Structures are given as C-alpha cells and as structure tokens.
Amino acid sequence: MLAYVRKNISEVEYHTWFAPVKNLGVQDGSLVLGVRNSFAQEWFRKHYLELLEDALRSLGAEHPQVSFQVLPAQQEAMLLPSDPPPAVVTAGTNISGRGQREVAQPPMPDNRKSLNPKYTFENFVVGPNNNLAHAAALAVAESPGKAYNPLFIYGDVGLGKTHLMHAVGHYIAERFPDKRIEYVSTESFTNELINAIRDDKTTQFRNRYRSVDLLLVDDIQFLAGKERTQEEFFHTFNALYENHKQIILSSDRPPKDIQTLEGRLRSRFEWGLITDIQSPEFETRVAILKMNAEHNRINIPQEVLELIARQVTSNIRELEGALMRVVAFASLNNVPFSRAVAAKALSNVFTPQEVKIEMMDVLRQVAAHYNMPPEVIRGSGRVREVVVPRQVAQYLIRDLTDHSLPEIGQFFGRDHSTVMHAISKVTEQIGKDPELTETVGLLKRKMQGL
Numbered sequence: 001m002l003a004y005v006r007k008n009i010s011e012v013e014y015h016t017w018f019a020p021v022k023n024l025g026v027q028d029g030s031l032v033l034g035v036r037n038s039f040a041q042e043w044f045r046k047h048y049l050e051l052l053e054d055a056l057r058s059l060g061a062e063h064p065q066v067s068f069q070v071l072p073a074q075q076e077a078m079l080l081p082s083d084p085p086p087a088v089v090t091a092g093t094n095i096s097g098r099g100q101r102e103v104a105q106p107p108m109p110d111n112r113k114s115l116n117p118k119y120t121f122e123n124f125v126v127g128p129n130n131n132l133a134h135a136a137a138l139a140v141a142e143s144p145g146k147a148y149n150p151l152f153i154y155g156d157v158g159l160g161k162t163h164l165m166h167a168v169g170h171y172i173a174e175r176f177p178d179k180r181i182e183y184v185s186t187e188s189f190t191n192e193l194i195n196a197i198r199d200d201k202t203t204q205f206r207n208r209y210r211s212v213d214l215l216l217v218d219d220i221q222f223l224a225g226k227e228r229t230q231e232e233f234f235h236t237f238n239a240l241y242e243n244h245k246q247i248i249l250s251s252d253r254p255p256k257d258i259q260t261l262e263g264r265l266r267s268r269f270e271w272g273l274i275t276d277i278q279s280p281e282f283e284t285r286v287a288i289l290k291m292n293a294e295h296n297r298i299n300i301p302q303e304v305l306e307l308i309a310r311q312v313t314s315n316i317r318e319l320e321g322a323l324m325r326v327v328a329f330a331s332l333n334n335v336p337f338s339r340a341v342a343a344k345a346l347s348n349v350f351t352p353q354e355v356k357i358e359m360m361d362v363l364r365q366v367a368a369h370y371n372m373p374p375e376v377i378r379g380s381g382r383v384r385e386v387v388v389p390r391q392v393a394q395y396l397i398r399d400l401t402d403h404s405l406p407e408i409g410q411f412f413g414r415d416h417s418t419v420m421h422a423i424s425k426v427t428e429q430i431g432k433d434p435e436l437t438e439t440v441g442l443l444k445r446k447m448q449g450l
Ligand code: ADP
Pocket: 119, 123, 124, 125, 126, 130, 155, 156, 157, 158, 159, 160, 161, 162, 163, 164, 288, 316, 317, 320
C-alpha cells in the first residue's frame, strides 16, 4: 500500500507525513493509521484520504475505509513495517479477532488517564523563563505533600503551565502507581459541581475530589465570581491539605490579582510556593522547536527554526503551530525547507519578515533540484554531474545575495577567479542551453517567489 502512496506523492511529502505513520490494523472494517498529533490527523483527512482509499482499492478492497487515530506521544511511531494483508482490508467483511487485537494498545495506567501523555518532564525544555517553576514542580514531584503545598504556577496563556502540572502527575504516577491523581480544569470542576448539585450527587462529587493524592487544578482564575464553586473548592482544599495531599494550581495571574476570590481561598493559595513562567527567550524557543521537529521526525535546518522562533515570540502553542504550518507548506509545494519558504508559509499569519537569502539557502535549493547532498556540490568532485550544479549555485548566489566573489569562493573552498569563471560559464549558456536556462529560471523563481 505504501508503495502505491509513494509513487503518487513527492519524496518530501512522503517523508514528512508517511514516515511517522503507524499501522494500527483494522477496526470495524476500517484500516486505522496512527498519526503523531491532531494536526497530522486533520491533514491526513483533508489531503490523503482519497489517495489511501485508492491504494486500498489497488489491493482489491471494494469499499475501502481509512481512519486516523492520534498516537500517544510516548509510543515510538515506526515506519509501516509492511502492507497490511489485503484480505483483511476488504470492506464489507466485518473483521474482528486478529485485526482487533492488532488495534489494541496497552491501556494507560489508570492514574494517568486525566493526563496528556505528551506533557512530561522529558518533553519540557527548561530555560531562564521557566526554570524556577520547573525546579519547584520537580521538587513537588519528588516529595509530594512535603516540599511546597500548594504549588501555585502562574503565567500567560500558552507558556507551559498545564504541561508542567501534568509532568508532575506523570512523575508521581510512574513511581507510585497506586496514588490517585486527578487533573481538572476549573471549568470542568465547576460544571461537575453544577451537575452533581442538579443530580443530587454532591456526596459522590466530594468523595471523588477529597480522596485523591495529587490534585491538579488548572486555570484557577476562573473561580472568580463563582461563590458556590469557591465554597466547595475551599472544603476540598482543606481536606486534602490536612491529609498532606499535594495540590498544584495554575492561573494566568498571581492570587492577589484574582478579583472576587474569597480571602480565605486567596490566603490558602499563598501558603505554599508561588512561581511564575515568563515568555521564552529566543534560544529556548529554538530549543522547543528543535525538540518538536525531532519528535515529529522532521529534518529541518537550524536557520529555518530560528526564523520561526523570531516570528513567534510569546505563545508556545502558537510557536508549535507555526512549525506545523511551515512543514505543511513545504510539503504541499514540494520544496525543501528554507528560510524563504518558512517566511512565505507564515506570511499570512504574521507580519512578513524581510528575509535575506543566504548562500546556504541557495545551495540547498540547488542540491534539492539536482537531488544530491549539498556537501557534494561544495566538495571537490570534478565530474560534470557535480560541476554544473556547482556553477549554477555560484551563479545564483551571486545573483540573489549581496556576497562578493571572494566570499562566495570561500563558501565553496575556492578562490574568486573560479567563481568568476563559473558565473560567466552559466551566463554564456543561458539562452543557448534550454535545460540549463529552465533550471536557473525555475530555481530563481523558487528562491524569490517562495
Ligand atoms: P498553558 O497551560 O500555560 O496555557 P500549555 O502547558 O498548554 O500552556 O503549553 C502550550 C503548548 O506549549 C503545549 O503543547 C506544551 O507542550 C508546549 N510547551 C510549553 N512550554 C514548553 C516547554 N518549556 N518545552 C516544551 N514544550 C512546551
């Protein structure tokens, strides 16, 4: 099946999207593919559903069905090991047994069910903006109920508060599988309470929250103005606190700035440690992007990550979104990653940045066009297959950047007269050699237009 897909899309596209896909077998007559995240899921649905159905048809399935499932982040995605047996994918036959078992995944340990598997300490990049919050979270994870109680983490949206809370949950869950861990947003807590009151189940509600070992309550600023929820939370807090159970709270602002919060709650929030997360510095943003790219098995040059990190400065969720946007854009247009491509991909969302084309950008484009590694073009080979791309690269660099002949020479490990020769060679051939003319024109348009 993959062979069919591969034939019908570009290599870049294939590697970006299909390499990390995992075959989860057949469920209810539908082939289930595991993908990395909800973004990929969306993308597959929109762009590859038909192709995959065609691929199944080519294997004999009459009514092929494909669905996508987001893999838990820890599960190492692998290349699809081989095509699924065609008989199994023939639609209409209701497949159970063997297919079903392949789909089954090890269930999450129960005490982690409210946690996002991606939000672990391992996946949390520490920088000067969050190192205090990180250290406090780690201390709490190592001695729950003893280090700081409650731990109160505040900061703007998208800076990692929820991630850190879950990280503590995972850490404790791993070491103490019996501990009860509950993560809840203040919104859910409120809604559950409202439902419990309506259904006359407040006792169950109380028992549930007062019997946990670790309670993570997210976005506690939403308690503002909700008197009944505050009242209930006050008692939950006291019950847990008296039993030395760990409580972690997050908010977009410190307790003192939460309006209409009862004084007794506010003072309790201040009993433990209050720590904040700030916007990440440039280096931290790049590190986060790098980790993300690695997790998604995307090979993307450092300078492109840096460009993205310059564009998105405050919100990490947006930073991740920008990366995905660049990946999608490059894959869709079948161009290698470059700063120009990234700038173009982000130009609808962010104020376009003036992107100076760098020598490396040009070299990469040329290398991708001729389908050879950039180092080979820069190397010492003298065969025609390498010499022509090298001359084209030097010509385009001279044309598209401000670099001088000696600088270009240095970049290629040659002197300026060699570069001059290369440039005049290409100039001479343009108009005469149709293939070269087209190549140069195409690459130039790609570099400038994209
Ligand atoms: P908040 O709760 O503060 O609004 P989240 O915890 O939801 O923010 O984080 C938003 C996104 O950014 C998540 O996908 C999270 O994994 C990621 N993220 C935040 N901080 C970091 C970090 N330091 N390292 C890696 N990823 C991070």
